[in-house]
Amino acid sequence: MLVSNSPPNREQKLFALGVVAVLLGAMLLVAPFARNRLEGSEPMVLAYTAAVFTTEMITAALLLSLFAVQRSPAILVLAIAYLYSGFMAVPWALSFPTVVASLGLAEAGQQTTASIAAMRRIGCPLFLLAYAMLRRSGEVPAGRMVPAMIVGSVAAVAVVVAGVTWTILGNQDLLPVFVDEGRRITHVWMYVPIVALALYAVLIVLLGLFGRSVLDLCLLVVICALTIDLVLLSFVSAGLQFSVGWWAGRLYSLAAASVVLIVLLAEAASLSARLARSAAAERRAHEDRMVTLQAFSAAVAHEINQPLASMVTNADAGLRWLARERPDVEEARAALTRIARDGHRAGKVVEGIRTTFSKRDEDRGQLNINQLIRDVLDCYRDECRAAHVVMQTELDPDLPLVSGNRVQIEQIIANLVTNAIDAMRTVTDGERVLRVTSTAMSAGEVVVSVADSGIGLPPAHADRLFQPFFTTKPNGLGVGLTVSRLILEAHGGRLWASDNAPAGAIFHFALPCAARPAPFAEERAR
Ligand code: ADP
Numbered sequence: 001m002l003v004s005n006s007p008p009n010r011e012q013k014l015f016a017l018g019v020v021a022v023l024l025g026a027m028l029l030v031a032p033f034a035r036n037r038l039e040g041s042e043p044m045v046l047a048y049t050a051a052v053f054t055t056e057m058i059t060a061a062l063l064l065s066l067f068a069v070q071r072s073p074a075i076l077v078l079a080i081a082y083l084y085s086g087f088m089a090v091p092w093a094l095s096f097p098t099v100v101a102s103l104g105l106a107e108a109g110q111q112t113t114a115s116i117a118a119m120r121r122i123g124c125p126l127f128l129l130a131y132a133m134l135r136r137s138g139e140v141p142a143g144r145m146v147p148a149m150i151v152g153s154v155a156a157v158a159v160v161v162a163g164v165t166w167t168i169l170g171n172q173d174l175l176p177v178f179v180d181e182g183r184r185i186t187h188v189w190m191y192v193p194i195v196a197l198a199l200y201a202v203l204i205v206l207l208g209l210f211g212r213s214v215l216d217l218c219l220l221v222v223i224c225a226l227t228i229d230l231v232l233l234s235f236v237s238a239g240l241q242f243s244v245g246w247w248a249g250r251l252y253s254l255a256a257a258s259v260v261l262i263v264l265l266a267e268a269a270s271l272s273a274r275l276a277r278s279a280a281a282e283r284r285a286h287e288d289r290m291v292t293l294q295a296f297s298a299a300v301a302h303e304i305n306q307p308l309a310s311m312v313t314n315a316d317a318g319l320r321w322l323a324r325e326r327p328d329v330e331e332a333r334a335a336l337t338r339i340a341r342d343g344h345r346a347g348k349v350v351e352g353i354r355t356t357f358s359k360r361d362e363d364r365g366q367l368n369i370n371q372l373i374r375d376v377l378d379c380y381r382d383e384c385r386a387a388h389v390v391m392q393t394e395l396d397p398d399l400p401l402v403s404g405n406r407v408q409i410e411q412i413i414a415n416l417v418t419n420a421i422d423a424m425r426t427v428t429d430g431e432r433v434l435r436v437t438s439t440a441m442s443a444g445e446v447v448v449s450v451a452d453s454g455i456g457l458p459p460a461h462a463d464r465l466f467q468p469f470f471t472t473k474p475n476g477l478g479v480g481l482t483v484s485r486l487i488l489e490a491h492g493g494r495l496w497a498s499d500n501a502p503a504g505a506i507f508h509f510a511l512p513c514a515a516r517p518a519p520f521a522e523e524r525a526r
Pocket of ligand 1: 455456481482504
């Protein structure tokens with residue numbers, strides 16, 4: 001959204017109205033003194049021209065770069081209007097008698113300044129009219145044409161301005177008598193403001209009624225400022241050069257030249273701020289992605305490590321059975337069977353991690369969560385016995401099925417059970433109880449809770465539990481809960497923790513139901 005294509009909001013419209021009101025008010029303040037001559041102010045013309053020239057050249061440059069992006073012919077014509085006005089200001093300033101005497105155009109005559117002013121006054125609104133007409137025309141095709149049009153336009157305007165100046169200077173006798181001997185305007189000059197004001201009126205109607213963009217609103221303010229300038233110059237100060245009214249008109253003209261520049265510069269500043277903000281957001285998103293990626297790599301290591309360690313232990317045991325004087329083939333076969341089981345488990349884990357974010361339907365099935373809990377707990381029976389942990393379950397027999405990836409959900413339950421057992425290892429007083437419950441919630445969810453009577457969750461850890469790499473275990477990686485939460489979120493579920501009474505923690509996860517379980521399926525699962 002650029003100033004040239006975004007519609008103005010209410011505040012911007014009110015602001016523009018306020019600016020026009022201030023300009024009108026200032027004109028009324030100046031009016032009583034408009035015809036007082038400011039003696040010796042003529043050399044100031046050069047300073048004024050330098051300011052107008054610089055402002056209009058910068059505005060034109062910004063508009064040309066806008067044209068390079070948007071390729072709208074209307075913007076190009078607007079840039080041409082500013083170039084024309086800026087270039088024409090140079091011979092205009094150089095034709096003033098005092099300036100001529102020092103460094104100006106030696107050929108300049110009595111009518112030169114007014115004639116150049118007339119060409120500038122009429123030429124600018126004609127370009128603005130072309131802008132208003134071209135606003136809805138299509139884009140210029142991208143390619144080499146755009147820079148060629150920019151260079152061509154600047155060159156053409158320079159040639160036209162040089163040609164107009166040369167014609168005026170070379171035909172002094174033929175010029176209309178705009179000013180008399182006392183450098184006062186004549187009735188012939190009055191055609192200039194009348195034509196210019198008529199063009200301004202058309203522009204005000206066109207941009208006021210059909211203007212759509214912030215740029216159109218700015219141009220409306222510019223035209224109002226130019227209108228006041230012309231009224232001050234030609235009527236209020238009666239064309240008296242270097243009078244208060246005449247200089248006030250110059251200030252209005254300078255203000256008119258600055259309006260679009262200020263808006264374009266403000267836009268450039270806000271665009272670069274937006275760019276910096278979006279670059280920072282992109283950087284943050286990239287960092288987040290990197291953390292997730294690292295969490296995944298760590299998760300692979302974490303999940304694969306357990307079956308690998310078990311495979312090494314079983315391989316060592318198998319070798320020992322075979323190395324005996326009378327090799328115990330049965331035990332060795334049992335060790336190999338366990339190695340094969342662990343190998344499959346590792347393969348499933350890799351497959352599960354690979355599909356963690358996968359939303360492909362073929363990776364998902366209708367899961368009986370109670371069955372999954374039983375399967376996982378079966379694997380942990382020996383570990384619980386070794387850690388003196390009592391295993392309890394309270395599984396809802398009417399639990400609906402959920403849709404999900406079996407390996408991933410098993411991984412989550414296994415991770416919660418491992419954490420619960422770990423949390424109870426250091427507990428010496430009281431019973432070590434691992435209690436897993438499943439409940440069907442009325443909100444169409446299945447909630448599984450894994451409760452322990454372990455060390456519990458210190459409030460300081462509450463916010464960090466699910467952050468990647470947060471761990472309090474000497475050999476922990478701190479990715480189990482992060483990955484579990486990611487998997488659940490990919491399933492449309494949730495994972496959260498709470499305190500257990502009198503001691504310990506409860507980790508809960510919820511998954512949306514798929515359908516009511518067939519009683520037969522549940523029966524079979526039991
Ligand atoms: P890891 O098990 O590798 O540390 P997790 O992401 O699974 O990684 O767990 C992160 C941390 O959360 C653990 O180090 C521990 O401090 C805390 N935590 C997890 N489960 C429990 C629990 N049941 N009781 C107390 N603290 C827990």
